[in-house]
Amino acid sequence: MIWAEFSDSLKWFFGAIRRSDAEKQLLYSKNKTGAFLIRESESQKGEFSLSVLDGGVVKHYRIRRLDEGGFFLTRRITFSTLNEFVSHYTKTSDGLCVKLGKPCLKIQVPAPFDLSYKTVDQWEIDRNSIQLLKRLGSGQFGEVWEGLWNNTTPVAVKTLKPGSMDPRDFLREAQIMKNLRHPKLIQLYAVCTLEDPIYIITELMRHGSLQEYLQSDAGSKIHLTQQVDIAAQVASGMAYLESRNYIHRDLAARNVLVGEHNIYKVADFGLARVFKVDNEDIYESKHEIKLPVKWTAPEAIRTNKFSIKSDVWSFGILLYEIITYGKMPYSGMTGAQVIQMLAQNYRLPQPSNCPQQFYNIMLECWNAEPKERPTFETLHWKLEDYFETDSSYSDANNFIR
Known part of the structure; x- marks a missing residue:
């Protein structure tokens, strides 16, 4: 591994963490100006990034590697090891925003309690073990509740309207879904299917759907940095599904959930092919397959x-x-109008507050030729590195361009 030279004693090395997670770590209240960490670059294999706290703002620098080994920010000065690199910049800022101070303190975001190990051989759990506490939202298929399992474990419970799916179809799909495990995918725990309404029990995301969040007062206060972070987290979960040759079929803000600590996760993957939907925004083809047409690719509308x-x-x-x-x-x-317009190569126009760089990513996703659309892996690193500073230096003044 490229980081084999590092030992656990190097407190500043954080490995393969995301840019946004680096910012969250550095903005922790106990870190002071000059706090820093070094992480692996996702988009540039074999390279690293330096993240530094400067007066409440986190700045990022690309650490480049020499062909013959070694590291540099500017070719004016190079280092044989990252240890030497850190040692130099803790003595002088030498063009950085600030001189490096203490390594970033590591904070752990608590992981949700996973009851799935208790249900690994028993998909169906006793409906009486689930207590519904507070309704979090509702949709065309049913309601989502905050619940309690066995009076101890907080969970989310999706209650499905009678007739919205065939329990046998769902259980076949759920068997696959349960084996898909990723930090940006909602983890399926258990089900109650022996009577209506069907319950789907998952980890709890207290702030509901991304669609509702974006339309709320809290959502209206976020800006481009957070918007790009949301997109990057979703792309991360979708890149995992891509790597497992699994298709979501209904990716939309309504199917992304919002949790504590600015965590966003993809939900309801795989359910689109077992739901029996009936809604005015759904397009029904001649094969009686219904689609959320405003989110569906033209070739999927044409051919199912x-x-x-x-x-x-x-x-x-x-x-x-x-x-x-x-x-x-x-x-x-x-x-029907959307289908007609897409056939004429119409695309959603650039929103007034949307940067060209962000809109270009949208346009890449809407390439008429499916093979020309980017992979989710590519989308993930593009969004992760959206704000990444190209740490080229001006030798005249040693400031970042």
Whole structure:
């Protein structure tokens, strides 16, 4: 491994953490100006990034590697090891925003209690073991509740309207879903299917759907940095599904959930093919397959054939939702009108508050040719490195460009 030279004693080395997670760590109240960490670059394999706290703002620098080994920010001065690099910049800022101080303090975000190990051989749990406490939201398929399992464990409970799915179809899909485990995917714990309403029990995300959050007072206060972070977290979960050859089929803000500590996770993956839906925003094809047309790729509308590339199209629509604070895409247009416009190569226009760089990513997702759309892995690193400073130096003044 490229970091084999590092020992556990190097408190400043944080390994493969995300840019946004580095910021959260550095902005922890006990860190002071000059606090820093070094992390692996996701987009540039074999390279590293330096993240530094400067008066309440986190700044990032790309640490480049020499062909013959060693590291540098500017070719004016190079280092054989990262230890030497850190030693130098703790003595002088030498062009950095500040001189490096103490290594960043590590804080741990608590992981949700996972009861799935208790239900690994018993999918179906006793309905009486679930207590519904507070309704978090509702939709076309039913309601979502905050609940308690066995009077001890907080969980989320999705209650499905009678007739919204065939329990046998769902259980087949759930068997696959339970084996998909990633920090940016909602973990499925257990089910209650022996009577209506069907219960789907998952980890709890207290702030509800991303769609509702974006439209709320709290959501209206976020800005581009947080919006890009949301998109990057969703792309991370989707990149995992991509690596497992699994398709979501209904990626949208309504199917992303918001938890504590600015955590966002993809939910309801796989359920689209077992739901029996009936809604005016759903397009019903001649094969009687119903689609959320405003989020669905044109080729999936035409042929009913879904792929990870049709999920990428939907991700582009999700980016539109994020940047517009939950605005309905193709507002004022019916599903039939959207289909007609897409056939004429129409695309959602650039929102007034949307940077060109962000809109370009959306347009890549909406390439008419599915094969030309980016992978979720590519989308993930593009969003992770969206604000990454290119640490080229001006030798004249040693400031970052």
